[in-house]
Amino acid sequence: MGRLMTPSREGGTMPAGGKPTVRSRRLGEALRKHRLTAGLDQSHAAEALVSSVAKVSRMESGKVTSRPLDVRMLLDLYQVHDPDERDRLESLARESNRRGWWLDYKGVGENYATYIELESDATHIVTWQLGLIPGLLQTPAFATEMHNANPTIVPAANRDEFLKVRQARQKRITDGSVRFTAIMWEPAVLAPMGSQDVHREQLRHLIEIATLPNVTLQILPLASGNAARVAGPFTGMSFGSDPTLEAVSFEAFTNVVVVESQEELTGYAYALETLRSAAWSPDTSLDFVRKVLRGLPHHVSEEEEE
Known part of the structure; x- marks a missing residue:
């Protein structure tokens, strides 16, 4: 079975129990690095999203799935213009909660599934x-x-x-x-x-x-x-x-x-x-x-x- 998803109070979804998926965690870490490179703190990101610092923190930790629109807005704020990097991160946002084909096979444990992802x-x-x-x-x-x-x-x-x-x-x-x-x-x-x-x-x-x-x-x-x-x-x-x-x-x-x-x-x-x-x-x-x-x-x- 795939992970059960629950709605976030501020949009998007999060894994049941708040456990990050591999993709949401990687996306959050990339967004955090770009924010730091731009010399901004989480309050600047929250203002750009018209949201809270708490949501930005959950996005960067991978506990909430970032929406592609949010990712685009943050990358604009951080002045990330590389089209390949933008496409990569928006793709992670779209696919963060997509069920992997490997989960349809028996015997694929959690660690092996994480690796295949x-x-x-x-x-x-x-x-x-x-x-x-x-x-x-x-x-x-x-x-x-x-x-x-x-x-x-x-x-x-x-x-x-x-x-x-x-x-x-x-x-x-x-x-x-x-x-x-x-x-x-x-x-x-x-x-x-x-x-x-x-x-x-x-x-x-x-x-x-x-x-x-x-x-x-x-x-x-x-x-x-x-x-x-x-x-x-x-x-x-x-x-x-x-x-x-x-x-x-x-x-x-x-x-x-x-x-x-x-x-x-x-x-x-x-x-x-x-x-x-x-x-x-x-x-x-x-x-x-x-x-x-x-x-x-x-x-x-x-x-x-x-």
Whole structure:
């Protein structure tokens, strides 16, 4: 079920219990930053909206959903003229309480739903993996092998639903609606992936995805062990035209943790720069994956030789 919504006394809606949604919280934080950049306080915003300081405070905390008209008025007040930023924030206002498609699937817990909501809004996604193919690049067969390796992570009753959600999430990459960068350590490509057929299919899929114009694939060579130790696996996201990290997530066994504090984001941004610099170029990385595929024991097709 989606969150129940209740009317706000000063217009708009708020989540039952006053708990911010992911989008309303991000919108509120963006409005607060723009207000501070403009050198204004909440009383100036309240005057522009012909409202109260209390409402502005609830908007900035995400406890009340801002209406697109209110957002436009505040952005005018704060002299935010960038059309992309205005469109982004007005879109957040329109969609703050929209029910996500992922909530129709069983087994999507609150934390996972929060992560998918962030991912669905991201304009740039970058992921670093040590020994695995990133989830958004996994074939169904490889994902099944992963689940079989530890069947306690996803209950058998929810496994098919989990795979369907994963495939639905991957569509944003294949339809070009997000910029996606994957950095993997060499063992992630070399390590056996169940059967030879699964390994072969996964590498072919990796090659196919890596040739998309919105996808960048980089392989960190095994010898660059010092760079590989800069951080454990994580995924970073940004939500505007600027690819600067705005959120980072990492997975525990049955949970997804999202961090957004500037101090932590600075550390992950440093890790990404270290990894990008030490990894092979996209062209060299793609050649490496092709070489590994050709080295697998099977009949080589003309397509794979290219």
